[in-house]
Amino acid sequence: MPLLQFPSIRQADVAALKEAGDLPGLIRLLHDRDPKIQWQAADALGSLGTPAIPLLVRELDSRHVAARIGAVEALGAIRDWRVVPHLVDVMEHDHNIEVRWVAALALGNIGDPRAIPPLLSALRDRERYIRSSAATSLDRLGWTPANETEAAYRAIALQDWDAVKQLGTAATSPLIERLSDPDPKTRALIIDLLGVIGDPLAQQACEAGLKDPDDQVRWASVITAKKCRVPVAQIPWGISKRRRTGQNPWAAAILNFLFIGLGYNYLGYWWGFLVFMSYTSILVLAQLEAGPFLPYLIAYPITALFAVQTFYVAKKMNDL
Known part of the structure; x- marks a missing residue:
């Protein structure tokens, strides 16, 4: 028998918890590492109806993305108009795109027309997933564009x-x-x-x-x-006049001036670190022979040349 034997983790019996109406137990399973268990727990919570609402609303502030998604899905399945303001807040302010996405879909599933104005605003969201889910939910709510501009926002959101x-x-x-x-x-x-x-x-x-x-x-x-x-x-x-992207030539040059090789590594050349290690080794050996300062006085004029060369290499790489 091995010295260390880890106990096997038994999959939670979601059906049993659902049968017992164990809301806290199901809420805990929203944090399970197994996505299948998370989904089953959310489905079970949604089927238990309004008694689960207070715990699910509290879970909307969870630090765990999967738990928030599960809570939103369950609230959408319950379809209680009282949770609309909470889901609107999630759709508009949650920092995770997937959570906002599922919140927009849940608002359409609940069927409350009070969700139409915030969903209309979501048609202009920067993220295409939010725009698409908002348009889908508006269609579920029976909304029709009042003018061609609104129709354009809907068509763009659906990528039509x-x-x-x-x-x-x-x-x-x-x-x-x-x-x-x-x-x-x-x-x-x-x-x-x-x-x-x-x-x-x-x-x-x-x-x-x-x-x-x-x-x-x-x-x-x-x-x-x-x-x-x-x-x-x-x-x-x-x-x-375009905005430039890529690695900063000045940063690459300074790195190569102070620590030759790291500037090349910064630009993506794998051998740059090997150059740095070789330079460091030579510098340390030289300091043991000539003292701490003289090797730097000799090295810096040389590394300055490499710094200039690195600057122009980086400039060419980034089309600056």
């Missing part, structure tokens, strides 16, 4: 790009707002759509696309520039 094209200039402003989307593919697609629609109001948005940090978005802006009435001579100037 054919419907967006058909709405024409009514979709221009909603599309421009979505240029803040964190996904570069979505931003590039929006630039293409603005070019297809051909609204003069999109000119500034296309000019802004030329400055996008992502190359795919910039290229889409170049292709669309003429349709957006951006002067051809302005295209190179706009691209030159």
Whole structure:
């Protein structure tokens, strides 16, 4: 028999806890490491109805994402109008996208029309998952767009790009707002759509696309520039003003000046750390022979040359 023997962990009997109406026990299982147990516990809590609401609402403040998701799903299954304000607060303020996503879906499942105004606001959310779930819930609640602008927000949220094209200039402003989307593919697609629609109001948005940090978005802006009435001579100037990305050349140069090799490692060269270790070893041996200061006086003029070279390597890598 081995000296250390870990006890096997028995899977909780969710059905038994549900049969006994053990709400605290089921709440604890929302924190279980097994996603299957978490889902079963949330399903069981949702089936137990209104008695579970106080504990589930309290769980919305849990530090654990899985527990918050389970609580939201259970509250959506209970379908009690009293939890709508709590779910709206989660949808608008939770720091986790998945939690906000499931909260928006739960609001549609409950069926309370009071959720329509916050869901309408969520159609303009920066995250596409939130926009999509908000549009889905609005459809469940029987909401219909009051005008073409609202229809455009709904179509964009559902990524119904054919419907967006058909709405024409009514979709221009909603599309421009979505240029803040964190996904570069979505931003590039929006630039293409603005070019297809051909609204003069999109000119500034296309000019802004030329400055996008992502190359795919910039290229889409170049292709669309003429349709957006951006002067051809302005295209190179706009691209030159883009926000730069990548490693900082100054940081790489300083690292190589002080600790030669670490600057290369900072730029992604795996052998940079080996250079640093070799430099450190030589420096220590030299200090044992010549004292602590003379090796630095000899080394720094040499590392300064490498610092200058590293600066230009980093500048070229990042197209600065």
